[in-house]
Amino acid sequence: xAEVAQSPRYKIxxxxxxxxxxxxxxxxxATLYWYRQILGQGPELLVQFQDESVVDDSQLPKDRFSAERxxxxxxxxxxxxxxxxxxxxxxxxxxxxxxxxxxxxGPGTRLTVx
Amino acid sequence: xxxxxxxxxxxxxxxEAFLTIxxxxxxxxxxxxxxxxxxxxxxxxxxxxxxxxDDKGSNKxxxxxxxxxxxxxxxxKGSVQVSDSAVYFCxxxxxxxxxxxxxxxxxxxxxxxxx
Numbered sequence: 577x578a579e580v581a582q583s584p585r586y587k588i589x590x591x592x593x594x595x596x597x598x599x600x601x602x603x604x605x606a607t608l609y610w611y612r613q614i615l616g617q618g619p620e621l622l623v624q625f626q627d628e629s630v631v632d633d634s635q636l637p638k639d640r641f642s643a644e645r646x647x648x649x650x651x652x653x654x655x656x657x658x659x660x661x662x663x664x665x666x667x668x669x670x671x672x673x674x675x676x677x678x679x680x681x682g683p684g685t686r687l688t689v690x
Numbered sequence: 691x692x693x694x695x696x697x698x699x700x701x702x703x704x705x706e707a708f709l710t711i712x713x714x715x716x717x718x719x720x721x722x723x724x725x726x727x728x729x730x731x732x733x734x735x736x737x738x739x740x741x742x743x744d745d746k747g748s749n750k751x752x753x754x755x756x757x758x759x760x761x762x763x764x765x766x767k768g769s770v771q772v773s774d775s776a777v778y779f780c781x782x783x784x785x786x787x788x789x790x791x792x793x794x795x796x797x798x799x800x801x802x803x804x805x
Contacts, residue, residue, distance in 0.1 A: 624792060681726075
């Protein structure tokens with residue numbers, strides 16, 4: 577069964593360092609999402625891609641976060657510099673582009689900033 | 691803005707007990723509604739969904755009905771099993787605006803089922 581892949585699964589870093597997360601969506605899925613899930617909360621959308629284009633990045637803290645999906649397949653989310661408040665689970669999801677289709681989630685990357 | 695409010699728990703039940711997890715929403719227009727489940731160490735999985743008023747979603751013995759008049763989408767299961775232990779999230783997808791189909795999640799509810 578096809579799955580969304582994410583790496584690393586766990587990342588510990590010190591504040592002010594740079595971190596990067598990688599996501600490989602299910603083959604053929606044109607839409608890719610990055611969500612942030614703070615402990616005890618539901619996931620919140622950071623950025624949505626349709627192919628290689630950003631559709632929604634209104635909640636992405638652009639002073640320190642960046643995301644790219646250069647060839648419209650896999651994607652990288654970067655934080656520079658990391659802050660203590662960035663400690664969270666970062667989830668990647670993908671879906672076919674049709675409205676109301678299911679989003680398929682990866683296992684997530686748990687980030688701890690010390 | 692769009693939002694979802696759900697029971698937060700944690701909740702502990704005995705096997706074969708009846709489960710209800712309340713979920714209400716605030717949204718403009720007619721959103722699609724979802725229940726996602728997150729088993730320990732795994733990503734979120736879609737449990738069921740409903741796309742219009744009075745639709746009933748069902749899967750693995752779980753059911754939820756889209757109630758527009760009460761803006762609710764409560765999750766129910768008649769007899770829970772130990773394997774149902776997980777975190778349950780209610781979510782909505784607003785009508786697309788500029789192509790966005792994001793999900794808006796509630797805070798999640800952790801369920802533990804004891805044998």
